[in-house]
Amino acid sequence: MQKDEGYSKCIRCGKTRILLKRWKDHGVTGKGNVVHHEQTVCPDSECQKIVDEKFQAMRDIKAKAEERKKAVLESKLMAKKPVSTSAKA
Numbered sequence: 001m002q003k004d005e006g007y008s009k010c011i012r013c014g015k016t017r018i019l020l021k022r023w024k025d026h027g028v029t030g031k032g033n034v035v036h037h038e039q040t041v042c043p044d045s046e047c048q049k050i051v052d053e054k055f056q057a058m059r060d061i062k063a064k065a066e067e068r069k070k071a072v073l074e075s076k077l078m079a080k081k082p083v084s085t086s087a088k089a
C-alpha cells in the first residue's frame with residue numbers, strides 16, 4: 001500500500017498541497033525538543049493567497065478572543081482582592 005505522504009489537502013480547492021520548505025528548530029522557547037516544521041502550499045498560487053488571507057483572519061479572530069479572555073480573567077482577579085492572611089490572634 002502506498003504510504004500517505006501526510007500532506008494536507010488544500011481546504012479551498014482540495015488539491016494536494018506541495019511542500020514548500022521543511023525545517024526544524026527548538027520551538028518558541030528555544031529549548032527542549034526539536035520541533036519539525038513543514039510549510040505546505042497549494043499548487044495554485046492564487047488559491048494559496050486566498051487561503052493565506054483566510055488563515056490570517058482566523059488567527060486575528062483567535063488572538064482577539066484570547067485577549068478578551070485574558071482581560072476578563074484579569075478583571076476577575078482584580079475584583080477578587082487577596083484574602084488577608086494576617087489574622088492576628
Ligand SMILES: [Zn+2]
Nearest residue numbers: 010013042047
Ligand atoms: Zn487550493
